[in-house]
Amino acid sequence: xxxxxxxxxxxxxxxxxxxxxxxxxxxxxxxxxxxxxxxxxxxxxxxxxxxxxxxxxxxxxxxxxxxxxxxxxxxxxxxxxxxxxxxxxxxxxxxxxxxxxxxxxxxxxxxxxxxxxxxxxxxxxxxxxxxxxxxxxxxxxxxxxxxxxxxxxxxxxxxxxxxxxxxxxxxxxxxxxxxxxxxxxxxxxxxxxxxxxxxxxxxxxxxxxxxxxxxxxxxxxxxxxxxxxxxxxxxxxxxxxxxxxxxxxxxxxxxxxxxxxxxxxxxxxxxxxxxxxxxxxxxxxxxxxxxxxxxxxxxxxxxxxxxxxxxxxxxxxxxxxxxxxxxxxxxxxxxxxxxxxx
Numbered sequence: 001x002x003x004x005x006x007x008x009x010x011x012x013x014x015x016x017x018x019x020x021x022x023x024x025x026x027x028x029x030x031x032x033x034x035x036x037x038x039x040x041x042x043x044x045x046x047x048x049x050x051x052x053x054x055x056x057x058x059x060x061x062x063x064x065x066x067x068x069x070x071x072x073x074x075x076x077x078x079x080x081x082x083x084x085x086x087x088x089x090x091x092x093x094x095x096x097x098x099x100x101x102x103x104x105x106x107x108x109x110x111x112x113x114x115x116x117x118x119x120x121x122x123x124x125x126x127x128x129x130x131x132x133x134x135x136x137x138x139x140x141x142x143x144x145x146x147x148x149x150x151x152x153x154x155x156x157x158x159x160x161x162x163x164x165x166x167x168x169x170x171x172x173x174x175x176x177x178x179x180x181x182x183x184x185x186x187x188x189x190x191x192x193x194x195x196x197x198x199x200x201x202x203x204x205x206x207x208x209x210x211x212x213x214x215x216x217x218x219x220x221x222x223x224x225x226x227x228x229x230x231x232x233x234x235x236x237x238x239x240x241x242x243x244x245x246x247x248x249x250x251x252x253x254x255x256x257x258x259x260x261x262x263x264x265x266x267x268x269x270x271x272x273x274x275x276x277x278x279x280x281x282x283x284x285x286x287x288x289x290x291x292x293x294x295x296x297x298x299x300x301x302x303x304x305x306x307x308x309x310x311x312x313x314x315x316x317x318x319x320x321x322x323x324x325x326x327x328x329x330x331x332x333x334x335x336x337x338x339x340x341x342x
Contacts, residue, residue: 007035066129
């Protein structure tokens with residue numbers, strides 16, 4: 001029941017939050033359907049005499065879990081503010097099917113029919129939508145690898161697979177399935193919470209609303225000027241919300257500028273600046289300890305400093321220092337440090 005209540009709260013938050021996108025709304029519906037199915041399982045376990053209407057609602061929710069996952073991924077891939085015509089027809093057919101079966105064959109008066117035919121159809125329909133969703137993710141794997149929504153979409157699909165397998169084998173596992181559904185909802189809640197703490201939305205909120213290139217270039221230049229003037233990247237605790245406030249723009253706008261227009265995350269952007277700062281310090285102060293260089297450049301730890309430096313430069317900070325200490329070795333590209341980050 002805790003899982004059902006948590007899921008209801010999360011679904012309502014995602015649905016009614018400001019500027020909710022179609023992807024967020026489909027995510028809200030997915031979590032709501034899983035929560036309704038979880039609630040039905042918990043109630044039936046503790047109160048076997050639960051009215052059949054409540055069980056009917058739980059089974060309808062079970063049928064809709066697969067389509068909600070499918071349309072979540074469809075909405076993310078298309079990036080459209082409105083559903084495509086084929087998607088609207090698809091949803092209309094599902095709604096008519098649910099309404100027709102519910103009106104003509106309610107679970108309370110047709111229980112044998114549900115158990116022998118309708119429930120198996122629900123399970124295999126759910127499986128079909130799971131398969132379609134998985135295929136969509138596979139076909140879109142190249143673009144998905146660059147998307148900040150990748151962890152959530154993969155977690156959603158994997159979680160629904162686990163839930164389907166658990167319900168499909170529920171004759172052997174009993175109602176431990178309810179606990180698995182709760183785990184899914186709890187996991188989704190944690191993923192969304194952590195993503196929002198890091199300054200990212202659950203799903204990219206700017207899909208379908210690209211910033212014009214000229215406007216984006218001007219704002220990226222403003223960002224570069226601010227960083228050069230105030231050297232904010234030297235603060236290890238700099239976050240997306242703080243930087244957005246300093247620029248005087250919405251946090252979502254800054255996230256879009258970096259991710260969508262500059263093809264980089266805030267973390268990557270700051271890392272480039274900090275590595276550039278470290279290279280300058282290594283040249284100008286050859287006797288400065290590497291720990292002090294890392295700290296002065298804005299890195300929080302030596303391990304992060306070494307990993308970032310080697311990833312961007314191909315050598316360790318110590319090797320770079322040795323190279324620039326040898327006359328002529330680093331003169332092959334004297335302007336490399338001043339390359340634009342935009």
